[in-house]
Every structure is written in structure tokens, then in C-alpha cells.
Amino acid sequence: MAGGVQRRQAEAGARYDVFHTDCAARDVxxxxxxxxxxxxxxxxxxxxxxxxxxxxxxxGISEKMLAQTLRALVQDGLVWREVEPTTPPQVTYGLTEFGRDVGEPLTELFDRITRRLPPRP
Incomplete structure (x- = not known):
């Protein structure tokens, strides 16, 4: 099978092959x-x-790691970025509709975990 075949977006109704290393969905x-x-x-x-x-x-996150993570999430379409032309520039981030959709089960998982943990002393 040719390497580029796995990368192309599937026709209507078909899915990405997330187990293939070249799958764009796998990157996200x-x-x-x-x-x-x-x-x-x-x-x-x-x-x-x-x-x-x-x-x-x-x-615990460094500025460098936060910048790299945000850059990837913006590129994936999960997070939007708005720059206000001030000195210094003010940059605001928020979730796109896609980001809210993907983040919802993560938030639910986080909430379930914190509900089940014993109370902190």
C-alpha cells in the first residue's frame, strides 16, 4: 500500500486509519x-x-512548552488565538467548537477522577 494512501481524507462516511503512523487524526x-x-x-x-x-x-508548565502546545492545538483547529496589537501584544486563547467537542469527554474524565479520589487531608 502506498504511504500517501493512508494520509488522504476518506470519502464521505469513511474514517481515518488512526492506527497508521501517517494518519492526520493520529497527530491530533x-x-x-x-x-x-x-x-x-x-x-x-x-x-x-x-x-x-x-x-x-x-x-509546572514552562513558557516554552505552553507555547509549543498552544501552537499545535491552534494548528489542529482545537484552539483559537487572538492577538491584540498593544505593547506588549496581548494574546488570548479559547476553544473552538471542535476544541469544546474534544474537550468535553476530557473534562468529564477529569471530573469523574476528582469525584472518586479520597478527600485531601
Missing amino acids: VDHVTSRWGVWVLISLRSNDLRFYELRESIQ
Whole structure:
């Protein structure tokens, strides 16, 4: 089978082959389930946030990793980015409809886990 065959978008009703390494959908899944991708999507579930607000909401993430994660999620169409031409520029991020759709089960999973954990001392 030719390598490019797996990458093309399937005709109406057909699906991507997510188990193939060249599948575009697999890249999106990798970005969503990356160490920081999940936390970015969960952080943006309620509000649009500026870069520094996102960095403060996700403890332990470096500016570099946050920038890389956001770049991937924006490129995948899960997160939108708006730059206000001020000095310094103010950049705001939020979830697209696709991002809300993908983030909903992640939020549900997060909520289920936190409900089942014993209370913190």
C-alpha cells in the first residue's frame, strides 16, 4: 500500500486509519493527549485566557512548552488565538467548537477522577 494512501481524507462516511503512523487524526490525538495538551483544553473549558493566565493556571508548565502546545492545538483547529496589537501584544486563547467537542469527554474524565479520589487531608 502506498504511504500517501493512508494520509488522504476518506470519502464521505469513511474514517481515518488512526492506527497508521501517517494518519492526520493520529497527530491530533497525540497533541490532545500530550502531557500538557489535556491541561490546556481543561483550563480553557470555562473561559478564554491570556497566555500568562494559562501559564498560571497550569502549574509546572514552562513558557516554552505552553507555547509549543498552544501552537499545535491552534494548528489542529482545537484552539483559537487572538492577538491584540498593544505593547506588549496581548494574546488570548479559547476553544473552538471542535476544541469544546474534544474537550468535553476530557473534562468529564477529569471530573469523574476528582469525584472518586479520597478527600485531601
